[in-house]
Each structure stands twice: as C-alpha cells, then as structure tokens.
Amino acid sequence: MFLIEGEHLIEEAYKAGLLKTIFFVNNNPYFDIENYQVSEQVISKLSSVKNNQGIVGICSMKANFDLSNKILLLDHIQDPGNMGTLIRSAIAFGFNTIVLDECVDVYNPKVVRSTQGALFKIHLIEKNIVDFIKEYNDYYYLATNLSSSNNLSDLKIQKDKIGLILGNEGQGVRDKLIDLANIDFKIEMKSMESLNVSIAGSIIMHKLN
C-alpha cells in the first residue's frame, strides 16, 4: 500500500479500483470507500508537498497479471523524475510490464506524482535482470549502448516479444546485460550530446511501438 495525493491522481486510482481509503479536509468525492474527515494538520502530516489539496488516499499496488509482449527492463535507474517519465511513456507505447533491478522506489511520492496515474496501469516486477532474461528466453532483448555500431533508425525488429533494457543515468546499461541482449544499439545524433535516459527511452519505445 502507498500514499497518493492530488485530485487527478486520486481519481485515476479510484477508476483503476486501487483506492482503498481517503482522508479529506473539506470534500470527499468517494463515499463508497473507507473515508475519514480530518484536520488540515493531519493532511499536512500525510502530504509530501507544501501546498496540498486537502485530500490524501491510501492505494494498493496493482496485482500481478500476465507479462506483456513488450517489456521495459530498468537497470539501476535512480532519478525519481526519470522513473516517472519512463512509466508514463511505457504505458503510452504498450510496454505494460516493467522489470526493476535496483531502481529508485517507484512508490516514492515524486515518482508517483510524475507518473500522472500511469502507475495504476503498469505491471511492475522487482527482479534481477540477468535472472529475468534467463527465465524468459522467448523474448528478443535490446540494450542501449553509446558505443554500439547499430543505429535505432536502422533497426528492423520483427519480433512479437521484445524486452528493452535501459541503464543507469551515469553508467548506462551494465556490460554483462549488453552481452546477454540479442542486439545493442544507440540513438544517432548530429551533435555529441547525450540524452537523458527518460528522453532516450521514450524515443526508443515510440520507435518500437
């Protein structure tokens, strides 16, 4: 279970059937679930933001379901904003299962806020990526690698089941995962810039969509 706040997020959790309890100061739109009217002091204590909206909910994590045909595998992603953005893009482009290997806590309030509700639609699995690849060897795994000779634009992937591996903000995907993957590639760029992992990941998921 984890805390959520903000009207939009709470509405999304409610629609997904994951909202279990509500604490509110003035208005409670959800009388069909357990609810408590509380003081502003209580809400301030529960809230993680300066200007809260006077409503906080307790939400259950999404129950497990089948693996999607497209899977995102995240190797040591540490920044809450990147995690939130990646979850949002994953849902947008059909990567409905995410494997998390030593990543930032996805129930961290910053991550929850930045997913904009996508957290309630995604299937999250905490697992070592090496073990995952060995167990699910019917997927075709792609790993990003800045020194790869393959370019994203040239990839022609005709596979039903694919797993995209993205790596840590500073180090990228670990070498042993690049070796385990079926192919590695980079995003070709005009200039020597590197892209933030959430931007790179979104570009790739759109392309593989």
Add this chain to the structure above:
Amino acid sequence: MFLIEGEHLIEEAYKAGLLKTIFFVNNNPYFDIENYQVSEQVISKLSSVKNNQGIVGICSMKANFDLSNKILLLDHIQDPGNMGTLIRSAIAFGFNTIVLDECVDVYNPKVVRSTQGALFKIHLIEKNIVDFIKEYNDYYYLATNLSSSNNLSDLKIQKDKIGLILGNEGQGVRDKLIDLANIDFKIEMKSMESLNVSIAGSIIMHKLN
C-alpha cells in the same frame, strides 16, 4: 550576458568562446580570461543553488547566425525543465535554430543547468511565430495537435526546410498556428495518456532527423 555555474557548464561555455569572466574561490582553470578570486560568501550570493561548486562565470549569449534547415518553434512553453530538455534534444537532432514566442526565459538558471551546455550551441530567436511563418514562407511547418487525424509514424516529409511547432504544456499549439501550419499531426499512443511536451518534442525531432 548571463551567469552560469558548475564546472561542466563553464567548460562548455569556455569551449564555445562565450565565457567572459570567472569568479572562483579556490581553483581557476581559465587564466586567459578575466578572472577574480573571491570569498565563499560572494560565490554563494552569485550562485542559485544550495551547494555551489565555488566557481561562477559570466557568459555572453551566442551571436546570431544563419537559420538552420530544421527549426523548432516554441509557443508559450513555460516550464524551465521542459525548455532545457527541448534545447538539448534540438541540438542532438539538428534543430539548431529555436524560435521562442512568449516562453520562459531561457537564461533562467534552471533552464541553463538543464540544457547541459546545449545552450551555447543553439541559435535562439525571440519572435512572434505568426510573423516568423509569414517572413520565412519557404519552410514546411508542422504543428502538433492531439485531435489531428495524421499520425507521426505515417508522416513522409521530403522537405529540405522544416519548422516544427510545439505548444504550451496545458493548451498545446494555438489554433491559429495549427491553421497556419502546412500539416498537423499527433503521436499515436496505445493508451489515453498524454505525453509531456519535452518527451513528445524529442520523439518528433528524432523522427524528423
């Protein structure tokens, strides 16, 4: 002129020939430009972050040069993080000129930090987008529009000169700009999510690259 800080940013500004003056507490790597050793109190006053790196520079804005063949036109972008990311992706994908119409100040310290040095390579023009399109009518203009029937993946743009119009975080591209553009389009998604403008813009610039 504007202030920059952090060793990486200052080095990028120096390499671009835009660093004019340095204020430092302990170490100054750039003795060939105007420099002043100052106290920590002075640096703290100049810095916009809590834990500064003891070095702040004054930087000049990039002088104007020719319009690039790919141009990014930003309509009322307000978030500093989005602006920084868009500048970085623009440089990565060859959109070397950006037209700014009523956007957040690009010399805002948050924008400067999040561009990671891309700010020193980009050609920025503050101008009304309607006026710009009328003046530069040899470009082919594309505008994002969530209710468009054209999908990004289906676009086949065979033009040398293109201008991509992205809009405000809440409102999107204004209708009059969509009408003025040669084509409008949306990014197709599996789910009803909307994408952050910096994510959407990066996906589109990669595709048009």
